[in-house]
Amino acid sequence: MTSTHGTAVPVARGPRVALRELRHEDGEEFTARTRESRELHHPWLFPPDSVKDFARYAGLRVGNPANASLLVCDQDADGAIAGFVNINNIVRGAFLNGTLGYGAFAHAAGRGLMSEALSLVTAYAFGPLGLHRLEANIQPGNAASLALVRRAGFRKEGFSPAMLHVNGEWRDHERWALTAEMPTARAAMAEPHTGA
Structure with missing residues (x-):
């Protein structure tokens, strides 16, 4: 696996991870990580696992003002890609x-x-991007994802039957949200994160 993270500039940095924008050059590492993670991701999500699929994925995201596609990079592992967060x-x-x-x-x-x-x-999102609200739509059985948004201070706003087409079927989702005024959001914005 060829690493391409050395020259990328982070948009934010914490004690253990840095966030940087997705790039076309990330295809090899990203897809290798996806293939290694199939069991973890199934049946909840299906990120691109081939260079061809990644090129299509990146083509829709890189430079698109309607999306912020960020890679979570492990600072203890020389910036290796540990995950991803898309603001869609x-x-x-x-x-x-x-x-x-x-x-x-x-x-x-x-x-x-x-x-x-x-x-x-x-x-x-609430700082440089100037957003007021973030939503997360999560399948009810996805315990890890639900735990993540709870820890982050999101509030459950509702339930949407047959909301998104995932893995060949229309799936129910819980709707969770965080707004800039909520205490967890204010705390995140107040922490001394460093950017580029």
Whole structure:
């Protein structure tokens, strides 16, 4: 696996992880991590696992103002990709909202890296991106994802039957959200995270 993270500039940095923007050059490492993580991800999410699929994925995200696609990089492992957080469907104007999609890779799961990353994403979204609200839509059986948003201070707002088409079927989702005024969001923005 060829590492491409050495020259990338982080948008935020915490004690153990840094966030940086997804790049086309990340395909080899990202897809190798995806293939290693199939058992962890199934049946909840399906990130690209081939260079061809990654090129399509990155082509829709890199430089697109409606998305912020961030890689979670493990600072203790020379910046290796530990996971990803996408802020999708960014809407400006009166809404100032983005919808989260995220996943840890198997080698990094269970180490608290995604909790730190979500705190950094919150500060980035409500700070430099100027958003007011982040949403996370999670399948009810995805205990790890539900625990992550609870730890991050998101509140449950509702339940949507047959909301998203995942793995060939329309799946129910719980709707969770965090707004800039909520105490956890203010705490994340107040922490001394460093950027580029």
